[in-house]
Amino acid sequence: MFSLLTGCIGLVQASNSMHITVTKGFGVSIYASDLGDAKQIAVGDQGTIFVGSGKSGKVTALVNANQDGRVERRYTIAKNLKYPEAIAYQQGSLYVISDSRILQYRDIERRLRRPLRPKVVYDNLPEMDKRYTRVMHFGPDGRLYVSLGSPCNVCDSDAPFGSIIAINLRTGNTEQIASGIRSAKGFDWSPDDEHLWFVDSGRDWMGDNLPADEINRLDHKGQHFGFPYVHGKDVKEPAYKQPVNLSVKAPEYELPAHVEPVGMLFYRAKQLPKKYHNQLFIAENGSRHRSSKVGYQVVWLNIENNKVVSRNTLMSFLDGGFPVARPYSLAIGKDGAMYISDDLKGNIYRLFYKDPMPAQQQEVKHD
Numbered sequence: 001m002f003s004l005l006t007g008c009i010g011l012v013q014a015s016n017s018m019h020i021t022v023t024k025g026f027g028v029s030i031y032a033s034d035l036g037d038a039k040q041i042a043v044g045d046q047g048t049i050f051v052g053s054g055k056s057g058k059v060t061a062l063v064n065a066n067q068d069g070r071v072e073r074r075y076t077i078a079k080n081l082k083y084p085e086a087i088a089y090q091q092g093s094l095y096v097i098s099d100s101r102i103l104q105y106r107d108i109e110r111r112l113r114r115p116l117r118p119k120v121v122y123d124n125l126p127e128m129d130k131r132y133t134r135v136m137h138f139g140p141d142g143r144l145y146v147s148l149g150s151p152c153n154v155c156d157s158d159a160p161f162g163s164i165i166a167i168n169l170r171t172g173n174t175e176q177i178a179s180g181i182r183s184a185k186g187f188d189w190s191p192d193d194e195h196l197w198f199v200d201s202g203r204d205w206m207g208d209n210l211p212a213d214e215i216n217r218l219d220h221k222g223q224h225f226g227f228p229y230v231h232g233k234d235v236k237e238p239a240y241k242q243p244v245n246l247s248v249k250a251p252e253y254e255l256p257a258h259v260e261p262v263g264m265l266f267y268r269a270k271q272l273p274k275k276y277h278n279q280l281f282i283a284e285n286g287s288r289h290r291s292s293k294v295g296y297q298v299v300w301l302n303i304e305n306n307k308v309v310s311r312n313t314l315m316s317f318l319d320g321g322f323p324v325a326r327p328y329s330l331a332i333g334k335d336g337a338m339y340i341s342d343d344l345k346g347n348i349y350r351l352f353y354k355d356p357m358p359a360q361q362q363e364v365k366h367d
Contacts, residue, residue, distance in 0.1 A: 018319070018324040018325070018345075019319040019324060020315065020316070020317055020324065020325070020349075021313075021315070021316040021318075022314070022315045022316075022351070023312075023313070023314050023315070025273075025353060025354060026314070026315070026351060026352065026353055026354065027351075027352050027353075027354050028315065028349050028350065028351045028352075029069055029070065029349070029350050030070075030347050030348070030349060030350075031049075031062070031064070031069065031070060031071055031339060031347075031348045031349060031350040032049075032051075032062050032070075032071040032074065032347065032348040033345070033346060033347045033348075034346055035051055035053070035060060035341075035346040035347065035348065036053050036055070036056035036058065036346050037053055037054045037055055037056060037343045037346065038051050038052075038053060038328065038329075038341040038342060038343050038346050038347070038348065039051075039052045039053055039054055039085035039086075039328055039329060039341060039343055040052045040085055040086055040087050040135055040136075040263075040328070040329045040341070041087075041329045041330075041331045041339060041341050041348065042087050042088055042089040042094070042331060043089065043331050043332065043333055043334065043339070044089050044094070044108065044109045045089075045092065045109065046109045046334075047063075047064065047067075047333060047334035047335070048061050048062065048063055048108075048109050048112070049061070049062040049064075049071075049331070049333065049339055049348065050062075050077070050087055050089060050094055050108075051087075051341060051348065052084050052085045052086060052087040052096065053084060053085060054083055054085045054343070055083075057079060057080050057081045057082065057083070057084060058076060058078065058079045058081070058084070059076070059077040059078040059079075059081070059084050059087060059094075059096055060074055060075070060076055060077065061074065061075040061076075061077050061108075061112050062074050062348065063075070063112070067335060069335075069337075069350055069352075071348075075112040075113060077094065077096075077105060077108070077112070077115050078096060078098075078103075078105070078115070078118070081096065081098035081099075082098050082099040082128055083097075083098070083099070083128055083134075084096050084097060084098050085097070085133070085134060085135075086134040086135050086136045086146070087136070088136045088137055088138055088144065089108075090138045092106065092107050092108065092109070093105060093106050093107070093108060094108040095121070095136065095144065096118070097125065097134050097136060097146070099125075099127055099128050100123055100124065100125045100126065100127045100128075101120050101122065101123045101125070102120070102121050102122040102123075102125070102136075102144070102146075102167075102169075103118035103119065103120060103121070104118060104119045104120075104121045105118050106119065121169050122144075122167055122169065122172065124172075124174070125146070125148070125160075126148065126160065126161065130151035131151060132148060132149040132150065132151040132161060133147070133148075133149035133183050133185050134146060134147065134148060134149070135147045135184070135185050135186060135187065137187065137188070139166065139189060139196075140189055140194045141166075143166040143167060143168050143169075144166070144167045144169055145164060145165070145166050145167075145177065145187070145196075146164070146165050146166075146167065147163075147164045147181070147184040147185070147187060147198065148160050148161055148162070148163055148164075148165065149161070149162065149181070149182065149183040149184065149185070150162040150181070150182050150183065150227065150228075153203055153204050153205065154182075154203045154227075154228045154237060154239060154240075155228060156228055156240055159176060159179065160176065162179060162180065162181050162182065162227055163176050163177075163178060163179040163180075163181060164176075164177045164178045164181065164184060164187065164196070164198065164218075165177060175221075176222070177196070177218065177221055177222070178196070178198075178216075178218050178221075178222070178223055178224075178225060179222075179223075179224050179225070180223075180224035180225040180226050180227045180229075180248065180249075181198070181200050181216075181225050181227055182200055182201055182202065182203060182227040182228070183200060183201040184198040184199060184200050184216075185199065185201070185261070185262040185263070185285075185328075186198065186199045186261065186262050186263045186264030186265075186282070186283070186329075186330075187199070187264055188264050188265045188266050188280075189266070190217075190266060190278075190303075190306075191266050191268055191278045192278065192306070193306070195217055195218060195219065195306075196217070196218040197215065197216065197217050197218075197252075197264065197266075197280065198215075198216050198218070198264065199213070199214065199215060199216070199261035199262065199264050199282060200213065200214040200216055200225065200227070200251070200261075201213050201214075201260050201261060201262075202214065202231050202232065202257055202258070203227075203228075203231055203237075204258075204288075204289040205289060206231075206235070206257075207257075208257065208258070208290050208291055208292070209256075209257050210231075210232075210235055210257055211231030211232045211235040211257060212231070212232035212233070212235075212251070212254035212255060212256065212257055213254070213255040213256070213257060213258070213259055213260065213261050214232060214251035214253075214254060214255065214261075215251055215252050215253040215254075215255065215261070215280075215282070215301065215308060216249070216251050216252060217252045217306070218249075219249070223249045224246060224247065224248055224249065225248065225249050225251075226242075226248040226249070226250075228240045229241065229242035229243075229246070229248070230242060230248055232251060232254050233250045233251060233254060252307070252308060253301065253308040253311075255282075255284075255311070256294055256295075257290070257294075258287040258288070258289060258290045258294055258295065259284040259285075259286070259287065259294050259295035260284060260285040260286055260287065260288070260295050261282050261283070261284055261285070262283050262284070262285045262327075262328050262329065263281075263282070263283035263327065263328055263329040263330035263340070263341075264280065264281070264282050264283075264330070265280075265281055265330045265331070265332065266278055266279065266280055266281075267279055267280075267281055267300075267332065267338070268332065269332050269336035270336055271335065271336025271337055271352060271353055272336070272338075272353045273353060276300060278303075279300050279301065279302060279303060280300065280301040280303055280308070281298060281299070281300050281301075281314070281330055281338070282298070282299050282300075282301065282330075283298050283327035283328055283329065283330050283340060284296065284297050284298070284299060284327065285326045285327060285328055285343070286317075286323055286326050292321070293318060293321055293322075293323060296316065296317040296318045296323040296325070296326060296327070297313050297314075297315060297316040297317060297318070297327070298313075298314045298315040298327055298330070298338075298340060298351070299311050299312060299313050299314060300312050300314050314351075315327075315340075315349075315351060317342075323344070324344075324345070325342040325344050325345050325347065325349075326342060326343050326344040327340050327341070327342060327349075328340075328341045328342065328343045329341040333350070335352075336352075337350050337351060337352040338350075338351040338352070339351075
């Protein structure tokens with residue numbers, strides 16, 4: 001079984017254990033494991049947690065019927081798909097991107113054992129002959145929003161690469177909402193005004209501290225966010241000159257370089273304390289091209305009057321400089337807890353709030 005971590009955890013390292021630090025008053029448990037390179041997660045109406053994957057080509061459903069905080073049953077919804085990392089749930093259906101298609105699995109929570117044959121509801125995404133990132137969510141207007149990363153470190157790629165598009169699944173009509181984006185692996189809408197916020201990962205190979213990763217807000221449709229001409233607020237790209245007539249929207253907030261922000265959500269539930277309500281949470285997947293490790297944590301951004309005023313670590317997966325997990329996607333369960341996918345160890349973590357208690361040393365391990 002898995003043991004539980006609560007409070008500010010001290011250093012624990014064993015042959016089959018992992019050390020995770022959480023803010024005082026919080027607890028975290030391993031909800032499910034052995035999920036491969038777990039990517040985007042989505043939550044069904046009945047609380048089923050769906051998990052997309054990258055290389056493993058599978059979509060998995062996790063069920064915790066007795067609500068004790070640990071999965072009891074799992075089902076393979078699909079397998080042998082082409083990079084089904086992007087998934088979304090709406091009105092009884094699960095939507096999955098596979099290669100250039102968006103598949104709909106209807107009435108999915110009633111048919112976890114034997115899903116219906118999926119329906120292709122859209123088939124005009126770029127094919128995966130070039131590796132690029134995709135994430136999708138349904139917006140407040142009912143359309144399906146899909147972010148399509150650039151298939152390069154830095155390049156002037158053609159649309160729809162490097163953009164966020166909105167798809168009307170009834171008509172098939174597609175609209176480009178934002179462009180000039182390198183890799184937006186997480187986005188959500190503000191509960192206050194329904195403006196779209198998204199993360200963007202900066203380019204590599206400009207050193208340890210350049211350029212900044214970004215938190216962006218879309219103020220109106222069609223804004224350009226700088227890639228590949230400018231990174232962060234003011235780092236010019238030497239390989240590409242910004243067109244004279246191009247207006248660029250600067251980021252709302254600069255994260256440290258190479259923390260690799262991916263999952264993003266505004267917390268709309270009530271299980272966490274009030275100060276976290278409607279605040280912004282980011283999963284920082286962690287550095288690859290840096291001499292020392294940064295990221296590998298879940299942070300919350302305190303937003304006041306539509307401005308980010310502070311960034312605070314809520315949960316860290318760095319154990320003495322060694323990453324024990326790479327948080328990828330965030331979702332809020334029916335119980336109000338936060339569920340976090342890990343594309344390094346293939347785990348899903350459940351982060352929840354308890355009454356504050358003294359710091360203690362515990363470990364997460366399995367028999």
